[in-house]
Amino acid sequence: MIPDSMEDYFADAVERLMGGEALDEIVADYPVAARQELQALLAVVELADQVAAVKPPQQQPVKRIAARVEFSKLAAVKRAELHATQTPLTALATKASPDRLVALWRRFTAGWSSLGAPAPVMRLAPLTLLLLVLYLSTFTVVATAQAALPGDLAYPVKSWIREQRVATAPVEQKAAERWRADQEQAQDVAARAEQLQSEPDAAPLTAVSILQFRGFDGEQLLLGDLKVIPWYRPEGGGEDVWLPITIDGELQPGAVVMLRYQIVPGASDAVQGIALSVMQAPPMPTPAPTATPATARHCQRIQAPNWVAYVVRAGETLSGIAARSQTSVSELRRVNCLTDGILRAGTTIFVPNTILGALPPAPPPAVATAIATLPLPTATAPTPTITPSPPTSAPTITPNSTEAQGGGAEATPTMLPDAGTPTVAPTADVTAEMTPENTTAPTATPVATETVPPVTTSPVATDASPAPTGAATEPPVATTTEPPVATTTEPPVATATEPPPMVTESATTATSPAPDAAGTVTAVAPAAQNTVAPAPVPPTAAPAPVPPTAALPTATPLPPTPVPPTAAPPTATPLPPTLVPSTIAPTDAPAGEVAPVEAP
Amino acid sequence: MFKGRSQSSRTSEVTPVAEASEEALLAAAMQYDEAALGELYDRYETKIYTYIYHRTGDEALAEDFTAQVFLRMLESIRDQKAWHSSFSGWLYRIAHNLVIDHYRRKGRQGTVDIDEAAPTASEEHDPEVTVAQSLDAERLRAAIRRLTDEQAEVVSLRFLEGYSISEVAAMMNRTEGAIKALQYRAVATLRTLLYDQLH
Numbered sequence: 001m002i003p004d005s006m007e008d009y010f011a012d013a014v015e016r017l018m019g020g021e022a023l024d025e026i027v028a029d030y031p032v033a034a035r036q037e038l039q040a041l042l043a044v045v046e047l048a049d050q051v052a053a054v055k056p057p058q059q060q061p062v063k064r065i066a067a068r069v070e071f072s073k074l075a076a077v078k079r080a081e082l083h084a085t086q087t088p089l090t091a092l093a094t095k096a097s098p099d100r101l102v103a104l105w106r107r108f109t110a111g112w113s114s115l116g117a118p119a120p121v122m123r124l125a126p127l128t129l130l131l132l133v134l135y136l137s138t139f140t141v142v143a144t145a146q147a148a149l150p151g152d153l154a155y156p157v158k159s160w161i162r163e164q165r166v167a168t169a170p171v172e173q174k175a176a177e178r179w180r181a182d183q184e185q186a187q188d189v190a191a192r193a194e195q196l197q198s199e200p201d202a203a204p205l206t207a208v209s210i211l212q213f214r215g216f217d218g219e220q221l222l223l224g225d226l227k228v229i230p231w232y233r234p235e236g237g238g239e240d241v242w243l244p245i246t247i248d249g250e251l252q253p254g255a256v257v258m259l260r261y262q263i264v265p266g267a268s269d270a271v272q273g274i275a276l277s278v279m280q281a282p283p284m285p286t287p288a289p290t291a292t293p294a295t296a297r298h299c300q301r302i303q304a305p306n307w308v309a310y311v312v313r314a315g316e317t318l319s320g321i322a323a324r325s326q327t328s329v330s331e332l333r334r335v336n337c338l339t340d341g342i343l344r345a346g347t348t349i350f351v352p353n354t355i356l357g358a359l360p361p362a363p364p365p366a367v368a369t370a371i372a373t374l375p376l377p378t379a380t381a382p383t384p385t386i387t388p389s390p391p392t393s394a395p396t397i398t399p400n401s402t403e404a405q406g407g408g409a410e411a412t413p414t415m416l417p418d419a420g421t422p423t424v425a426p427t428a429d430v431t432a433e434m435t436p437e438n439t440t441a442p443t444a445t446p447v448a449t450e451t452v453p454p455v456t457t458s459p460v461a462t463d464a465s466p467a468p469t470g471a472a473t474e475p476p477v478a479t480t481t482e483p484p485v486a487t488t489t490e491p492p493v494a495t496a497t498e499p500p501p502m503v504t505e506s507a508t509t510a511t512s513p514a515p516d517a518a519g520t521v522t523a524v525a526p527a528a529q530n531t532v533a534p535a536p537v538p539p540t541a542a543p544a545p546v547p548p549t550a551a552l553p554t555a556t557p558l559p560p561t562p563v564p565p566t567a568a569p570p571t572a573t574p575l576p577p578t579l580v581p582s583t584i585a586p587t588d589a590p591a592g593e594v595a596p597v598e599a600p
Numbered sequence: 601m602f603k604g605r606s607q608s609s610r611t612s613e614v615t616p617v618a619e620a621s622e623e624a625l626l627a628a629a630m631q632y633d634e635a636a637l638g639e640l641y642d643r644y645e646t647k648i649y650t651y652i653y654h655r656t657g658d659e660a661l662a663e664d665f666t667a668q669v670f671l672r673m674l675e676s677i678r679d680q681k682a683w684h685s686s687f688s689g690w691l692y693r694i695a696h697n698l699v700i701d702h703y704r705r706k707g708r709q710g711t712v713d714i715d716e717a718a719p720t721a722s723e724e725h726d727p728e729v730t731v732a733q734s735l736d737a738e739r740l741r742a743a744i745r746r747l748t749d750e751q752a753e754v755v756s757l758r759f760l761e762g763y764s765i766s767e768v769a770a771m772m773n774r775t776e777g778a779i780k781a782l783q784y785r786a787v788a789t790l791r792t793l794l795y796d797q798l799h
Contacts, residue, residue: 007784011765014783018762041787044740044794048759051737056653059663064645067667071641072634074674079632 009034014045149192150207150263159185163210178212178256182224185209189226189263189271196265203235204262206274213282215253215326216356221273223259232262232272245273253326253354254282282326299337307335307350314345325355626687630678641670644688647761648695654760655699657734657741665698689771696753703745743793751786758783 009030016026023046027039086106145157162181169177192205211224221228230245249257257278261271303309310321318338322329332338336349343349617625617639628636648669653662672694676682683690744752753772757763758779765783769776 007780010784010787011780037788040791040795041784044787044790045759047736047740047794048755050733051740052654052760052762054654054737056650056662057659059649059659063663067663067670068641068645070667071670071674072638074671075632075634075637078674079634082632 006034006037009038010041013038013042017042017045018049149188149195150209151192151205155188155207158188159209179224182211182226185211186225186269190268193263193266193268196263199265204233204264204272206260206262208258208260210256210258210279213251213253213255213257213278215354220270221251221276223257225269226261227270228259228261228273228276229270230273232274243274246275247278248276249278250281250323251276251278252282252323256280256282299339301337301350302335303350304335306353308353308355309348310351310355312343312345312347312349316343316345318343321349321351321355325352327352622687626677626683630680632674632677637674640673640687644691645670647688648691651692651756651761652695652699655696655741655744655756656702657738661702665695665702668698669694685773686771689773692753692757692771696749696756700745700749700752739794740790743790746793747786747789751782751789754779754782755786755790 013026013030017023023039023042027035027042030038141154141157142161145154145161148154148158162184166174166177166181189207189209192207196205211226214222214224216222217227219230221230228245231242232245233239233241234243249255251257255278257276257280259273259277260275261273263271312321318329318332322332332349332351338349617635620636620639625636625640629640645666649662649666652665652669653659656662656665669691673691744755747755750772754768757768757771758765763771765776765779769779772779774782
């Protein structure tokens with residue numbers, strides 16, 4: 001083989017040199033051109049060989065042994081370290097899993113440690129990685145859920161988290177948290193509806209949410225901050241195919257329900273209800289009858305602020321009324337001193353002003369006109385309590401409450417005449433309101449109690465102050481008229497109610513007023529009575545009891561006068577003794593004590 | 601896994617350390633097996649010592665460095681990547697690095713102080729020759745230290761330790777052709793270094 005490069009020449013020559021051949025002889029075998037270099041190179045190799053030939057002196061045994069021992073020691077240390085890190089994991093593995101897993105784990109960790117990092121650290125790396133992955137995935141899920149909207153996969157997670165927040169809130173903050181959660185849900189729905197609107201082919205989305213039922217708004221249900229239409233358009237159905245919502249459970253205001261609903265593109269605050277299931281009964285609302293005479297020996301009916309007089313309609317039950325007004329049956333009984341189980345139609349009772357569904361019949365026109373003439377005593381009262389009742393009922397009637405709001409409303413119209421006695425302090429504010437109300441109220445009342453109101457009005461008039469209050473009560477009736485009026489009348493109504501019962505009875509007998517009015521004679525009659533009564537009473541109710549008292553005396557005489565003869569006499573006659581005094585008395589005793597009606 | 605020579609071998613399944621293949625020894629050594637590590641130490645200790653002596657000409661240094669080589673071996677034995685190609689080559693590399701680091705720190709360039717030069721164990725009895733030889737040897741070592749790591753390794757393993765091209769190729773994880781090229785370049789450089797000094 002002929003080498004063709006210096007490298008090869010050299011390699012070859014070195015082999016021969018190391019084989020024992022003489023340098024000069026080797027060199028002579030190569031091309032002349034390479035000889036010089038080869039010779040020089042080989043000379044170096046020879047020198048190296050000489051150096052290599054020098055044997056190292058014998059190592060001193062002591063040193064050598066010492067070195068060996070040092071080596072063994074370190075080996076032992078390393079061995080211990082290795083076993084220390086290996087044992088815990090392998091022990092775990094052996095206990096928990098079959099041999100195959102153990103072997104697998106060992107191999108896995110061995111692979112880790114072979115990377116060169118300190119053994120203990122690397123062994124834990126897989127575990128740390130696992131924990132990190134778990135944390136990140138949980139974090140991602142929650143983060144995704146937070147941004148979810150109804151219809152998304154992660155929305156139930158968001159809802160769940162929200163419900164946990166409500167559930168874990170302290171008792172005093174539960175209601176606030178519930179409302180907050182409901183608001184957030186409504187916002188989510190609005191966001192989704194908006195989003196759907198921007199998509200041309202978007203189909204309605206179905207979602208499930210937990211909300212608190214707050215009441216009815218006409219036909220719609222108010223759940224949280226959402227309006228729910230009790231119909232839905234099922235998928236696949238035509239444009240006009242609507243199915244009613246299925247409700248499972250007793251729907252009482254305050255109840256927490258689970259609602260399955262359909263979001264309509266563009267509709268940001270209304271959804272179509274598909275199904276509803278009551279999950280939690282509403283907590284009993286705390287009524288706030290301020291004037292409750294705790295020490296009264298016998299039950300005293302006191303109208304609390306935010307409570308209105310309501311005339312019971314035929315076929316109604318206390319539980320039904322309680323449900324509609326977010327209160328309990330026991331509460332109604334307590335406030336109205338109803339000991340037995342019989343609730344007569346036509347009875348006027350106090351109910352929270354949140355009552356829904358009260359539909360007072362149109363007040364008889366006669367009454368309305370009569371009342372119209374009466375100036376509205378602004379004084380009467382305050383307030384607002386009455387307002388609620390009217391809403392549902394016929395607007396007109398409200399004040400008179402012949403219907404539902406209770407006589408008080410009616411009384412107001414009568415009271416109007418008493419406008420002159422704004423003395424009723426509470427009425428003061430009422431006065432202003434009253435006047436306008438009066439005008440309207442009367443109209444209302446007439447509708448309500450055509451026959452009776454007029455009658456009642458007169459007596460009512462006597463209690464100037466009460467009147468206003470009566471008027472105040474009217475307001476509630478005056479759905480048409482004005483809420484303020486109603487409010488003012490409220491209190492009076494309260495007080496007035498005292499008499500009303502009595503009045504009612506008598507009234508019923510005496511007045512058999514417009515049969516046509518409320519559709520139930522009884523209803524009307526009581527209404528009339530109520531009107532009377534409430535009027536005088538108002539002041540006692542919520543507003544400053546004192547003024548009314550003072551006003552009362554003045555009022556007393558006044559009422560009769562203002563009340564047009566037409567109205568007044570009739571009512572007064574049957575009841576004067578009861579009515580007048582009642583008007584006065586109540587005012588005197590704001591406490592709500594139905595003082596015996598003194599004859600005027 | 602292994603049984604040292606000192607222990608009596610009773611179980612037939614256990615391989616006597618002295619007969620074990622390097623692969624098996626290394627596998628056990630990774631687990632810091634006492635017997636395996638001991639065997640490896642015994643197999644390579646002298647070679648490493650000789651190598652370091654050839655490179656430094658200093659016995660004390662050689663002893664010291666040899667111990668260090670094996671201690672370093674223990675530290676990194678579990679890192680299979682470092683030595684998986686050739687365990688011996690790895691050991692020689694450790695030794696080489698120790699030598700280089702030592703001289704770098706010392707700042708020696710080539711010449712060595714005659715008083716510090718280790719006593720030469722030469723077979724020559726003529727003192728002049730001995731001195732000349734020791735001087736030459738030192739000059740060579742110095743020259744080798746000035747080579748690149750790879751060149752120095754090739755020259756040391758090939759000409760100082762007497763390994764064949766194929767053996768050196770295996771130890772350095774290079775092809776034989778690469779080794780040939782390296783040895784040629786290395787020696788050529790050495791020649792230049794040596795003759796420059798001389799002339």
